[in-house]
Amino acid sequence: MCLAIPARVTQIDQGLGLVEVGGVVREASFMLLPDAQVGDYVLLHAGYALQKVDEAEAEETIRLLAELAEAGRAEA
């Protein structure tokens, strides 16, 4: 029940807006994340944006995982 999904913000107006998740548009409240901006990826839970996805951290984890994938391919 605690799943939050990454969603892209497409519209914000006075704390309410729209986000897009895999082609589906949903309403979202930004009351818990007032500094979100259009274009940001946010974690959406029960209709509320809870946090911004930190893109730099995400890239860093993806880079680390790519290294592991190399190691995985080498072993396969």
Added chain:
Amino acid sequence: MVRYVREFHDAAAARGLAATIERITSRSVNLMEVCGTHTVAIFRHGIRDLLPPPLSMLSGPGCPVCVTTNGDIDKAIALAEQPGLTLATFGDMMKVPGSYQSLQQVKADGSDVRVVYSPRDAVCMARDNPQRPVVFFAVGFETTVPTIAASLLEAEALGLKNFYLISVHKLIPPAMLALLEAGDVRIDGFICPGHVSVVIGSQPYQFIPQQYGVPCVITGFEPLDVLQGIEMLLRQIAENRAEVEIQYRRGVRPEGNPLARELVSRVFETSDADWRGLGCIPASGLKLRPEYSRFDAEEAFAIKPPPTKEHKGCLCGDILRGVKTPPECPLFAGTCTPERPVGPCMVSSEGTCAGWYQYGSR
């Protein structure tokens, strides 16, 4: 697949991580995933099959549906049965059996029970039907509580007089403390819930390594997140370290979401709470502050739920503490199936029994 999801499903990286995990697992290790969303992810992605035999994954009490007691469900049912009232809740709660029936059954019998995606939807229902009391049956952990606090503040700002809550919220760190204190099972490391931590950050887990010497890694929910979280725990164990680390760095800041926590503490205060399987845990629940007691459904409506009754033979309590696994329950897969669940661990899509039933496992 959605961005920030697909990148964490790469099979070669999974093999690489599994190989590292195998290499650094030197002794028998019990890791507990506290959160039901992790339990599902581990089953769905076949992660158990990638792990070496000395490594056991235990499922913990982190499914809000599963830990809600029969008594609390009975209360919601008693409210739903009040004439002229609407009870709204999350979809996961509908099929959970209380002592005698489920919300789904009372809805079939004519009560107005609605499933909502967001607590805001319940506030909108109350706004659009000012004559009709709308009660939100509020279940959830730290991830969900801020959305409920925010909705209640919106209801207040709209001046609504017909919106109420039953708060059976629960808090994760006190439950982890209770598990450690009970000492029923040896836990060598905790996979801490990523989305609870989006809100609370890493600080509330510090007592676990500091006082109990047990490593913690706050972990995301995609398969590579889970494998990396396991790998980070094993590294701590191998290096004799115990700290709180964050694997899920793209979502979790050490400080969490302070605004979300502030809204929660504006509306709620901690209280003792009854957990299925774990009993009463001090300071593990949230109740409305006195300033907001006019939103408290239990104060507004005189309900008398019948005496509670447990589900005969159901071992959910032991399963929620990681003491038993579902196949050890004599009712598992025979009398108790997802179609005809006896206990909540089989109802909830995040329940441990449902996971074992659907995906089977060693």
